[in-house]
Amino acid sequence: MSIPIRLRQYRSDDVDAVADAVLESQAELSIWMPWCHPDYGRQDAAAWVASRPDAWQRNEEKSFLVVAADDQLLGGCGIHRINLQNGVGELGYWVRSSATRRGVATEATRLACAWAFEVAGLHRIEILASVENVASQRVAEKAGGVREGILRERLLLHGRRHDCVLYSIVRR
Secondary structure, eight states: OOOOEEEEOOOGGGHHHHHHHHHHTHHHHHHHOTTSOTTOOHHHHHHHHHHHHHHHHTTSEEEEEEEETTOOEEEEEEEEEEETTTTEEEEEEEEOGGGTTSSHHHHHHHHHHHHHHHTSOOOEEEEEEETTOHHHHHHHHHTTOEEEEEEEEEEEETTEEEEEEEEEEEOO
16 A cells, blocks of 8 residues: 655754654665664754755755655655766665665655756666665665666675665666
8 A cells, every 4th residue: 555645845943753754664764774773862963954955955865754744754854965067866765663674765766756857957867775674675676777887896885795685767
């Protein structure tokens, strides 16, 4: 069962909702998302939310919240490592534990890519996932990502190097 979703930019009043979603999902997120550390709390969420407008303006990262029709926070996604000259960005995503397995990440990926192509003028979106992160690989594939190969020891997670699968979605 999929949930109707939309993407929106962060607002200053999102801090508590972000903190709640991350803390609810800490066990699952912390494996793959180093920013979700054991002491994560409201101050981390506040710093993140406050940093989003400047990162957006500098074209460093285009961050979105993934929300339901009633604006309930379901997760987040963002395009980072943006290379405007080559029209390339890297997409990352996460979904709160209570909203997983309902197509949220897949639809967020589709929406973020459509935005990147239509609004930001990018041509190629890359998705990297640890070879051990099967759920993230499924999202990339369901969203239309083409598996291009394995990047050896590409990610450092919790002091351990991980090989990653590289997916791409290109503007048609």
